[in-house]
Amino acid sequence: MTDKLNRRKFLKGSALAATATAGTLAAPSIANAEPTVLKMQAAWGGGIFLENAQSYVERVHAMAGDDLKIDLLPVNSVVKTSQMQDAVHRGVLDACHYVPAYWYSKSKSASLFGTGPCFGWSSQEVLGWVNYGGGQELFDELMGSLQLNVVSFFNSPMPAQPLGWFKEEIKDASQMKGLKYRTVGLAADVLLEMGMSVVQLPGGEIQPAMKSGLIDAAEFNNPTSDRDFGMQDVSKDYHLASFHQSQEFFEVSFNKKRFEKLPAEQQAILKYASEAENSNFYWHNTKRYSDDLKTLRDEQGVNIHRTPDSVMLEQLKAWDIVVDRLSGEDPFFAKVVASQKAYAKDVMNYLNLNQPDYKLAYKHYFG
Numbered sequence: 001m002t003d004k005l006n007r008r009k010f011l012k013g014s015a016l017a018a019t020a021t022a023g024t025l026a027a028p029s030i031a032n033a034e035p036t037v038l039k040m041q042a043a044w045g046g047g048i049f050l051e052n053a054q055s056y057v058e059r060v061h062a063m064a065g066d067d068l069k070i071d072l073l074p075v076n077s078v079v080k081t082s083q084m085q086d087a088v089h090r091g092v093l094d095a096c097h098y099v100p101a102y103w104y105s106k107s108k109s110a111s112l113f114g115t116g117p118c119f120g121w122s123s124q125e126v127l128g129w130v131n132y133g134g135g136q137e138l139f140d141e142l143m144g145s146l147q148l149n150v151v152s153f154f155n156s157p158m159p160a161q162p163l164g165w166f167k168e169e170i171k172d173a174s175q176m177k178g179l180k181y182r183t184v185g186l187a188a189d190v191l192l193e194m195g196m197s198v199v200q201l202p203g204g205e206i207q208p209a210m211k212s213g214l215i216d217a218a219e220f221n222n223p224t225s226d227r228d229f230g231m232q233d234v235s236k237d238y239h240l241a242s243f244h245q246s247q248e249f250f251e252v253s254f255n256k257k258r259f260e261k262l263p264a265e266q267q268a269i270l271k272y273a274s275e276a277e278n279s280n281f282y283w284h285n286t287k288r289y290s291d292d293l294k295t296l297r298d299e300q301g302v303n304i305h306r307t308p309d310s311v312m313l314e315q316l317k318a319w320d321i322v323v324d325r326l327s328g329e330d331p332f333f334a335k336v337v338a339s340q341k342a343y344a345k346d347v348m349n350y351l352n353l354n355q356p357d358y359k360l361a362y363k364h365y366f367g
Contacts, residue, residue, distance in 0.1 A: 040095035101185030111186035119344035123157035123247035133343035156281035164219030165235035182218035193318035
């Protein structure tokens, strides 16, 4: 009897041990790994562009779960906007959210990636060139020539920027000669060619500069940001449509060494979250811009004008002079321009032939 009881205890104990072992194998004990955290500074202190930067970050978080986090910092948190790219290059920042026009002083060619001449295309088609027309390869070549430890992705194709705010309605290009005007990037060269005196100021300094008389006219980017800056308090004449910056978009830059150490799936998330933000930006921002334009006009007494064709034709002539001059000075600049023209010629030929006149339909329904 005792032998049977002992045998039963042994078999029962063996079964329990086997069950425990199976449970251990099925649910192994794994230490919770700390998430990778990237420190990203934006060029924006608030407003819709900081919202856009946050939207990119949220897409990264949604796809990466707890494994990858971006700590988004507002403008000037660690370094000044003009120092952001260098900070990413050195690893002081892991990443930044800005536009190429903010660092084009290193190379005039940088301005061709978003704030270059209009070859009949919009920012949507320029991003098409970046992704499928050789633009990314040329940008990588530029980064290599400047010896920058940076990887960049482009997103958020912006509508053309308004010509901006003036002290009176501009009816002819001759009225712009001699005006002290705020802009940035290669647009500064173009407007200088048109006879304007150009001042490059960060966004937050534009309204005070116009209020004090330091500048006579200014542009930033869009009705929402302009309204946030309070431009309606220093000017009542707002001109939409211009070729000075007609195809801009954001650049999200990462320290290259830091980026390349990330797992491949995290690298892919950072890249494809940028692509996903393209659509969200366009849907979100065009609605906000149109709402704020109505507010400026209907509630804040701003006169909305479309920039005269005479001004825009003079801009195109000025672009020709600037592009020819810089192409003669820099073979790489000429190489990028040639690539852009080849892409725009074919793609815009198709689009111009195929797209109906949307303005005709708009007039039909809304007058």
